[in-house]
Amino acid sequence: MEAFLAACIVAGTPLVLATVGELITEKSGSLNLGVEGMMLMGAVMGFSAAYNTGSPLLAVLCAALAGGGGALIFALVTVTLRANQTVTGLTLTIFGTGFASFVGQPMIGFSVPKSVSVFFAKMSLPVLGDIPVLGPIFFRQDVFVYFAYAVVVLSCVYLYKTRLGLNMRAVGENAAAADASGIPVTLYKYAHIVAGGALCGLGGAYLALIRVPIWQSDVVTGRGWIAVALVIFAAWNPLKALVGAIFFGGLSILGLRLQAMGFSLSQYLVDMVPYVATVVIVVISSHRKKKENQPPADLGNNYFREER
Amino acid sequence: MNWLKITKRDNLNKKQETIIRTLAIVLSIVCSGLILVIFGLDPIRIFQSIIEGSLGTELRIQQTIIKAVPLTITALGILVAFKMKFWNIGGEGQIVMGALAAAFVALNFGNLPKPILLVLMAAAAMVAGGFWAFIPAIFKAKMGTNETIFTLMMNYVAIKFVTYLQYGPWMDPNANGFPKVAPFPENAILPTVLGIHAGWILAILCTVLIYFLMKSTKLGYEITVVGESYETARYAGMNINKIIVVAMLISGGLCGLVGMIQASAIEKTLVAGISSGYGFTAIITAWLARLNAVATLFVCLAFAMLIQGGAYLQLAMNVPSAVASVVEGTVLFFVLGSEFFLQYKVNIAGRPGKTTEKEVA
Numbered sequence: 001m002e003a004f005l006a007a008c009i010v011a012g013t014p015l016v017l018a019t020v021g022e023l024i025t026e027k028s029g030s031l032n033l034g035v036e037g038m039m040l041m042g043a044v045m046g047f048s049a050a051y052n053t054g055s056p057l058l059a060v061l062c063a064a065l066a067g068g069g070g071a072l073i074f075a076l077v078t079v080t081l082r083a084n085q086t087v088t089g090l091t092l093t094i095f096g097t098g099f100a101s102f103v104g105q106p107m108i109g110f111s112v113p114k115s116v117s118v119f120f121a122k123m124s125l126p127v128l129g130d131i132p133v134l135g136p137i138f139f140r141q142d143v144f145v146y147f148a149y150a151v152v153v154l155s156c157v158y159l160y161k162t163r164l165g166l167n168m169r170a171v172g173e174n175a176a177a178a179d180a181s182g183i184p185v186t187l188y189k190y191a192h193i194v195a196g197g198a199l200c201g202l203g204g205a206y207l208a209l210i211r212v213p214i215w216q217s218d219v220v221t222g223r224g225w226i227a228v229a230l231v232i233f234a235a236w237n238p239l240k241a242l243v244g245a246i247f248f249g250g251l252s253i254l255g256l257r258l259q260a261m262g263f264s265l266s267q268y269l270v271d272m273v274p275y276v277a278t279v280v281i282v283v284i285s286s287h288r289k290k291k292e293n294q295p296p297a298d299l300g301n302n303y304f305r306e307e308r
Numbered sequence: 309m310n311w312l313k314i315t316k317r318d319n320l321n322k323k324q325e326t327i328i329r330t331l332a333i334v335l336s337i338v339c340s341g342l343i344l345v346i347f348g349l350d351p352i353r354i355f356q357s358i359i360e361g362s363l364g365t366e367l368r369i370q371q372t373i374i375k376a377v378p379l380t381i382t383a384l385g386i387l388v389a390f391k392m393k394f395w396n397i398g399g400e401g402q403i404v405m406g407a408l409a410a411a412f413v414a415l416n417f418g419n420l421p422k423p424i425l426l427v428l429m430a431a432a433a434m435v436a437g438g439f440w441a442f443i444p445a446i447f448k449a450k451m452g453t454n455e456t457i458f459t460l461m462m463n464y465v466a467i468k469f470v471t472y473l474q475y476g477p478w479m480d481p482n483a484n485g486f487p488k489v490a491p492f493p494e495n496a497i498l499p500t501v502l503g504i505h506a507g508w509i510l511a512i513l514c515t516v517l518i519y520f521l522m523k524s525t526k527l528g529y530e531i532t533v534v535g536e537s538y539e540t541a542r543y544a545g546m547n548i549n550k551i552i553v554v555a556m557l558i559s560g561g562l563c564g565l566v567g568m569i570q571a572s573a574i575e576k577t578l579v580a581g582i583s584s585g586y587g588f589t590a591i592i593t594a595w596l597a598r599l600n601a602v603a604t605l606f607v608c609l610a611f612a613m614l615i616q617g618g619a620y621l622q623l624a625m626n627v628p629s630a631v632a633s634v635v636e637g638t639v640l641f642f643v644l645g646s647e648f649f650l651q652y653k654v655n656i657a658g659r660p661g662k663t664t665e666k667e668v669a
Binding site for chain 1: 347395397447451452453454456457458460461462464465468469471472475476588589591592595628630631632633634636637638640641644645647648651
């Protein structure tokens with residue numbers, strides 16, 4: 001059981017990063033549906049950098065840059081050129097998918113070099129790792145997992161305890177009012193879209209570098225979309241996003257576990273579970289009408305100063 | 309940004325509009341060329357091969373049209389939903405479910421006379437595709453559930469389900485252990501007309517039908533109004549929920565029909581990968597065509613050239629066919645961005661500082 005829960009954390013980590021990334025983007029008022037594409041771009045660039053340089057840090061950096069780069073295109077087209085966010089996000093997914101299979105084609109079947117996999121090997125945190133039950137589950141993981149925890153904590157602090165976070169939420173709630181009070185709306189939108197995209201890129205990199213350390217072009221398989229759904233499920237709260245992502249990570253490895261335990265279930269039917277669960281969550285979320293569970297009021301609207 | 313003066317255009321003539329649109333396409337081609345250069349490819353040769361590979365010989369032209377058929381019909385389906393601002397991303401799943409229903413009919417009623425069997429397969433496929441779109445539609449109508457994620461998840465559910473059938477209960481015992489569904493009987497295969505399977509006739513027929521549905525029927529008008537504003541539609545006394553559901557049945561039904569065509573004429577059986585990305589590409593083509601049915605037909609032909617050319621690139625030059633989707637994405641980014649220049653006029657004004665100086669002087 002402990003091993004299964006520890007594996008849930010590993011399976012959930014890419015979702016944590018992508019979900020928090022999309023959450024930050026949405027809090028600033030932009031609905032970027034290109035998560036799947038940005039994760040793929042991060043995955044392929046991270047893997048490529050790891051394979052070609054053997055440097056784990058360069059791999060991570062390239063993944064963040066690739067995800068952020070994808071997001072920058074989205075920002076340019078929607079914030080500056082005011083195009084429809086839904087369609088632009090979808091295009092980013094198509095672009096990212098093509099980009100990943102194009103760049104990744106020559107690397108199919110290659111594995112992550114040893115220097116990188118050693119760097120991302122599991123390590124027990126001092127003291128925390130020795131806590132009974134919780135230690136082995138949460139604190140005997142790889143660096144990336146600890147980074148994901150940090151991202152959740154820091155984003156909570158940023159969103160709810162800092163001036164910048166407050167301003168950013170104001171932009172997402174009512175861009176016109178934020179602008180009137182002197183907040184540089186365009187800058188805030190760009191910064192958070194790109195930062196969110198970088199996190200999505202890192203989520204993709206986790207899949208390609210650690211989850212499945214051999215390149216295959218369909219590493220992400222819908223996790224980007226699950227991340228978009230998790231933001232709704234988490235009611236735009238990073239802590240709830242962490243819980244949701246780990247839960248979904250668990251669902252995605254449930255099939256293998258059940259088979260290992262001797263249940264003769266078809267793997268393909270069990271593979272359906274996370275997607276069905278996402279649907280259920282989206283339906284349940286649409287039913288909740290509590291005030292604190294609502295999306296940022298300006299989500300999905302482009303801001304035109306001239307039309308104020 | 310004070311030196312840029314952005315003003316709303318009120319009247320844009322056809323000529324200016326054409327210039328801006330053409331410019332966007334040209335720039336997007338230049339930009340995708342640059343991307344190719346970065347990856348060490350020769351863009352001129354790539355573009356040449358794409359054209360050669362899609363139009364070079366009679367056989368390749370036929371292949372291009374064969375790829376345009378599913379793309380066009382799917383895009384028409386997507387168009388009906390998008391017109392209503394219902395983001396149907398579930399084309400893939402609706403195609404797969406259509407193929408599943410068509411396969412069920414083909415494998416169980418293979419003795420029926422060909423025309424009856426084919427009509428039955430098409431009907432079953434449209435019902436199944438429509439049903440797959442109906443589920444998210446009814447939730448959207450009743451509870452306001454986010455349809456983007458719902459329809460998308462339905463894709464994965466459908467694909468996993470057909471994979472399950474293919475590897476499980478529907479696996480052909482005569483395939484020597486290969487996870488394949490039994491091949492369709494001869495009666496279940498679409499006939500060939502002028503060297504291409506009859507799906508192309510259906511594609512043209514659907515284009516005309518959807519064009520008239522959107523332009524000259526009450527339902528088409530209602531769909532457009534719902535897309536523009538729920539409030540207006542409600543004020544006009546329209547039954548919004550009913551319109552959403554009916555439009556999604558049409559949308560999913562068309563995608564389901566694509567599943568039947570592909571299963572019957574291309575794969576001649578049921579495979580999980582039957583939709584091969586048409587459901588996603590169709591979103592782009594429908595949008596590029598500005599949700600106009602006739603324009604959709606032509607945009608889909610152009611994109612079918614990209615797909616067929618991409619496949620040729622892979623064979624002839626050993627360049628991954630995904631190049632085509634990178635080009636697709638780039639083109640759409642530019643077209644999306646160009647809308648801005650259709651709505652706004654951008655003037656580079658003198659620095660505001662300078663003008664005030666003059667005034668002072």
